[in-house]
Amino acid sequence: MKIEQLIRPELTNLKPYKVYDFPHKIKMDANENPYEMPQNIREAIADEIFRHSFNRYPDPIATDLRKALASEFDVDPDLIVIGNGSDELINYLISAFAGIDAKVIFPIPTFSIYGICSELWGTNISAIPLSENFDIQTEKIISEMKSAKKSIVFIGYPNNPTGNCFSYQSIMDIINCNANSIIVIDEAYAEFSGKSFLPLLNEHENLVIFRTFSKAYGLAGLRVGYMIAGKEIINQILKVKMVFNINSLSQKIALILLRYKNQMSDLIQRIIKERERLSNMLDNISWIKRYHSDANFILFRTEYDSENVFDKLLSKGILVRAFNEKGLLKNCLRVTVGKPEENDLFISALES
């Protein structure tokens, strides 16, 4: 008997997701917040750690954190579910609403986890390429939605790795197209774009908004994401949610960060300002075409082989993300906006 033959057939060709750890000095590859947590917030966290009841199971529904988020967004706390990162919520949503008779639809290139979770659950995937200028092909998506018995549509807003927010009207057309579909607007980078579909939540019971503490709030290591959706969707998600999915310390630390929201907003503004400065600097390099970003990372295309550029940057200690596939992302690289001095070093490494 081979263990391989015992696995669910739909998983046979799935490969474990690999995160490569290249030795580097400056990390600009994973869309993280480049700033270390400020000292005063660290002290509040240290104080929490000192008092924390590590011996107790966490609050399974993260009551305090949901309440704080609810007042932040002026929604009912019962419309929020907290996840171990939004990755976990993507998986929950697909496990609850997809399956063999459904389709998961998304534009590509986009965040890879939508596809990976779909494969996990044996769901059909419909990946619709973006247009040349990285906008969404609305008609094609709507036609896929209408031809499916039921579907989930994932839209990154801003999209990763292209960095842009698709046109508002395209997304409205998708939301209003009257198919048997759940529409997820993944707003992982919303704090950097200032754009959101949250105000539409009341009017559309099939709309889901994903947010995360991993990017703007600099908590990628603690894994706190959340979804906001109508009561009916939330009720179904609660059936598949692991009871103690979000650990007690992460719940508390996310709450502390919300308390220091204004201070975090200053850091976010600094990153947005740096995004603009970095964009201008990239525009001054003749062999680079830079794409518009609404996020904390920038996609650019080079006249050279992207792997080569990646290797040269890495030899100078700078880690970015390279895309070497053919088609829309050919010879593209993605750089996360760093601190001013990191961005300067990145640009001078590129220039040299």
Ligand SMILES: Cc1ncc(COP(=O)(O)O)c(C=O)c1O
């Ligand atoms: C569009 C998008 N959604 C979700 C995530 C994952 O967020 P989390 O850290 O909350 O799992 C990422 C991370 O890169 C992302 O780019």
